[in-house]
Amino acid sequence: EDKVVQSPLSLVVHEGDTVTLNCSYEVTNFRSLLWYKQEKKAPTFLFMLTSSGIEKKSGRLSSILDKKELFSILNITATQTGDSAVYLCAVRPNTGNQFYFGTGTSLTVIP
Amino acid sequence: DVKVTQSSRYLVKRTGEKVFLECVQDMDHENMFWYRQDPGLGLRLIYFSYDVKMKEKGDIPEGYSVSREKKERFSLILESASTNQTSMYLCASRADINSPLHFGNGTRLTVT
Numbered sequence: 001e002d003k004v005v006q007s008p009l010s011l012v013v014h015e016g017d018t019v020t021l022n023c024s025y026e027v028t029n030f031r032s033l034l035w036y037k038q039e040k041k042a043p044t045f046l047f048m049l050t051s052s053g054i055e056k057k058s059g060r061l062s063s064i065l066d067k068k069e070l071f072s073i074l075n076i077t078a079t080q081t082g083d084s085a086v087y088l089c090a091v092r093p094n095t096g097n098q099f100y101f102g103t104g105t106s107l108t109v110i111p
Numbered sequence: 112d113v114k115v116t117q118s119s120r121y122l123v124k125r126t127g128e129k130v131f132l133e134c135v136q137d138m139d140h141e142n143m144f145w146y147r148q149d150p151g152l153g154l155r156l157i158y159f160s161y162d163v164k165m166k167e168k169g170d171i172p173e174g175y176s177v178s179r180e181k182k183e184r185f186s187l188i189l190e191s192a193s194t195n196q197t198s199m200y201l202c203a204s205r206a207d208i209n210s211p212l213h214f215g216n217g218t219r220l221t222v223t
Binding site: 004032034036041042043044045048088090097098099101102103104 | 115142144146151152153154155156159161167169170201209211212213214215216217
């Protein structure tokens with residue numbers, strides 16, 4: 001059965017800390033892995049990863065994929081209170097139209 | 112920027128009512144999706160539409176139907192709402208098979 005597991009479930013850090021969020025997957029015929037940020041509304045797209053070892057970066061956020069070990073990490077450096085959100089990981093297989101979502105990591109950044 | 116608009120942020124309905132959730136996207140995307148999001152379960156696909164009048168069942172279609180009469184609009188219908196359909200409903204669209212999903216703000220439905 002295809003599945004996506006995120007860890008930790010929740011995390012509380014202080015402003016300025018660096019955090020690492022994990023996403024592991026077991027999906028047949030992998031195509032891509034996506035990260036989303038969800039505040040109290042629509043999940044917003046962060047990154048899409050298709051190749052191992054190539055880091056995607058946007059400001060203080062970065063992500064990398066390991067297709068051999070079947071996981072991805074999302075790093076956030078110098079965290080700010082505006083980073084507080086649920087971070088979702090999703091995996092897209094090559095066949096069908098399904099995206100398999102993890103249950104998310106809830107990040108709280110304390111001033 | 113892609114805009115996906117869901118008609119209601121919050122809805123409260125009674126058991127047995129017929130409920131319509133509306134979603135409109137403004138980017139001429141062919142693919143549209145309805146998910147529900149529940150604590151501890153993540154996002155689960157209810158229905159997917161790949162073109163006007165074309166649809167596929169997702170993982171949890173029971174108790175739901177959909178309508179796609181125009182490309183920009185995808186409606187989710189609860190024929191007879193039940194309390195176990197209380198949830199956050201998210202609509203999404205994408206441009207093509209290699210594109211990410213773009214989500215609406217969600218509709219939090221409570222069935223009493």
